[in-house]
Amino acid sequence: MNPLLNEKLFLIKEKVGMFKASNSYDIFNPESNKHLMTSTEPDLGTFTKIFRFTKYKRHTPFNVLVTTTEGKPIVNIKRGVAFFRSDIEVFDEKGQLIGHFNQKFWSFGGKFEIVDKQQKPVCTLEGKWTGWDFKFNKDGKELASVSKKWAGIGKEFFTSADNYVLSINEIVPQDSVERQLIFAAVMVIDMVLKE
Template identity: 25%
Template sequence: MRPRATMRVMHPDLFEGASAVKVSQKKEWLEILTDIESRNRFSIDFDGRDGVLLASEESGGWKRFLLGSMRPYTLLIQTREKKPVLRMHAPFRWIHREITVMDVNGKALGTVRKRFTIPHTRYDVFDAHGRTLFEIARGFVKQWTFTIRRDGHEVAVITKRWSGLGREMFTDSDRFQLQFPGIADPTERKVLLGALFLIDFAHFEKGGD
């Protein structure tokens, strides 16, 4: 008699039960072929379960065309059944780019803000009351690695994952992974997901730095 396969039960709050989150950008062929920027869409995977959540950008077409990666935008995070989970909003900024993560009722959970530093790239992560939670630093050699520290100790990391030669050369269809072994608070994990999206828009979109 064959043993019955066991299904891993996910915690009701995905951000509390997961050990890592993977985010993959979804590109339309029309955008790839014409190079016309469309609204971003992402699949969010938890511990090997693909597409558990979906993220979609809300922004005006003229803003995407004129302002590029600096455009203001809102990201709606929802389940496949269209149940809202989070909202994230990034205002227009020349410098000090930022994103605020909110729950489904619009209550702020925290903000991520890019610090103006040369030559290294730094981000500060704040809670809903403006208190500093983490510092994020981009690797000087490993440009696709963003280390997250609390009080000088590494607690999490965001990495851009290789998408294959064709995708990397001809598209900006990005894949990222957020690992947070040193962070247990689900709210802090949600804010760091916002950091992942801000990093993608700021550094890996067309026109990003």
């Protein structure tokens, strides 16, 4: 696992674009403002690009690759076409499957069961329908949280760019699959629940 994922705080900034089919993000340490990682959708197909500009955008497949600023892979998040719910696969820097996000039906704020590659529960990710707060919980303990960080009314009004802050609790072990899956969840929240 890349040591960059052992940070406790991440600022994920969606790259600004008026008419863009793919999603891309820059990831920073919000305390030092150091640019840590980049996230892109490198190989977007023609039909996917077309459907991204329709009301069916939420149903399109995605392949989000998170890399260091030098281009070294860190995490890869993939989903096929989704109709009623999303099942997402997460891969490590070597392309090995490390876990899944299984979306739950009938949750008002959005809910995912996060499991490892053997389908053993890692934690749940659940949002509030009244706001933009998401919590990662396991056995009654909060492992991490994601909240929306506003970049200013002008930027938010004229673009679809969003900013998110991920805070990982110190009880989450460093260099763990759990930490990789929690980190990957930020892109999942934006692509599946908030588009």
